[in-house]
Amino acid sequence: MPELPEVESVRRGVDEWTAGTIITGAEVADPRILGTTSQRRIDPSAVDGFLTAVSGQRIVHAERRGKFMWLSLGEGVGSPAGQTSVNAGRAGDPAPQPELGILVHLGMSGQLRIHSPGEEIHRHTRAVLHLDSDRELRFVDQRIFGHIGVQPLVHGYGRLVPASAIHIAPDPLEPAFDPERVVGELVKKRTAIKAALLDQTLISGIGNIYADEALFRAGVHPLATPARTRKSRLVAVLESATKVMSDALAVGGTSFDALYVNVNGESGYFDRALLVYGRGGQECVRCGTEIAKITVGGRGTHFCPVCQKPPRYR
DNA sequence: ACTCGCACCTGAGGGC
DNA sequence: TGCCCTCAGGTGCGAG
Structure with missing residues (x-):
């Protein structure tokens, strides 16, 4: 469903509501949302891996190339106790952490919605990120052609982009477009x-x-x-x-x-x-x-x- | 190395 | 009312 203008409209809203917030926790209601349409067999440990990887992370910005959107992640300052196993082990490590992002592709029917906790949950809600701003970011996707996942950021056409978007060319609205x-x-x-x-x-x-x-x-x-x-x-x-x-x-x-x-x-x-x-x-x-x-x-x-x-x- | 076709899902709408 | 078919903003992979 969404092409560049739709994804960019969503990105702007996501950035407004989430930039600078910390992810205090997450839920995956349907594990298939963690895979692509051709990788639907999700290892059960993938859900735990995702929850652990995102919890405590700070969202720097919502970014986009073409129809691929991602939340760039920074230091998880102020992350709640007990949810920092990923970072805790590296706390004293002087080596720079790999840059991470949460890739979100909306596929044909995906939506990202901002809600207050407790608001009615749409039945196609596949994943939720809880934010320290007392809001939550919900990924609703009827057909599950979209996906979400934590990925390293790598260089592609002059920018840091999620690994699975490395092959995506610049879009006409970005400076790298040639x-x-x-x-x-x-x-x-x-x-x-x-x-x-x-x-x-x-x-x-x-x-x-x-x-x-x-x-x-x-x-x-x-x-x-x-x-x-x-x-x-x-x-x-x-x-x-x-x-x-x-x-x-x-x-x-x-x-x-x-x-x-x-x-x-x-x-x-x-x-x-x-x-x-x-x-x-x-x-x-x-x-x-x-x-x-x-x-x-x-x-x-x-x-x-x-x-x-x-x-x-x- | 290219190009094509299909699979991956759920739901809405039309014809009978 | 219900069944069966087609169609839908996308992408990745395998076959040719």
Whole structure:
């Protein structure tokens, strides 16, 4: 569900509520949330390992690259007695501690919500972090395509990122984003440009909604082959993607239903600004032609057959 | 070395 | 009402 604008809206709220707080304890209601969708068999000790690793840690900031978000962790000053086994053994160790972060990926249906203890627990709540601010951060995820876990921070494209995000390219809203590098990679791609836009190792943050929107706004057909497309057109697609995601972020992202909300449970408003996504069979806002819906790379793909001319080589 | 297709889940909505 | 099918903001892995 969430793409860059939605994840960034959530990150901002999480950072506001959690930066500088200490995690006093945690719960894992469904251990599957600790694994990826392809690593669902969770060792029972993983739950204890997670609880031990996060308890007593101080949250420095909520950070993000593409759709990957994480809480960077600092010294657990003031951590409660009895929950500091990880740090206690190293208390006198002069060697610097490895930098850690709590990775949170929202998958298709994940939400992070801030609550006061005692507020009603949603039935899809998979994990909870208790904070010393007398608030708690709840990870709610209907489909469990998301995951959470403590990871070392490693260097990737000029930043410290969680180990499992090392392969993720910079997104268009971060300083490390280099459109020339992306175009340089794109011109080697023989796959459909829509699929290339969804390749998070090439450019991150773009998902199914904004890929369709960016291609429509740039007037490029989703099945165009990047290697056979003018560089100027590729640049236009990247600019459109950046613009549409910035515009969406400015209004809190895109919400079709209650599955995407920010930390306070509020929806975003960009759904009313979508020009093609979800509009199959309706008239194109530019030329009135019926918006087509096809499948590209297994994903529903919406485009205008007139405004986005089919490539001649196909 | 690439590219593709599917599996991983739960739930909503449509057709019969 | 109920059953069965399709579809959904993502990602990782194995097969070809």
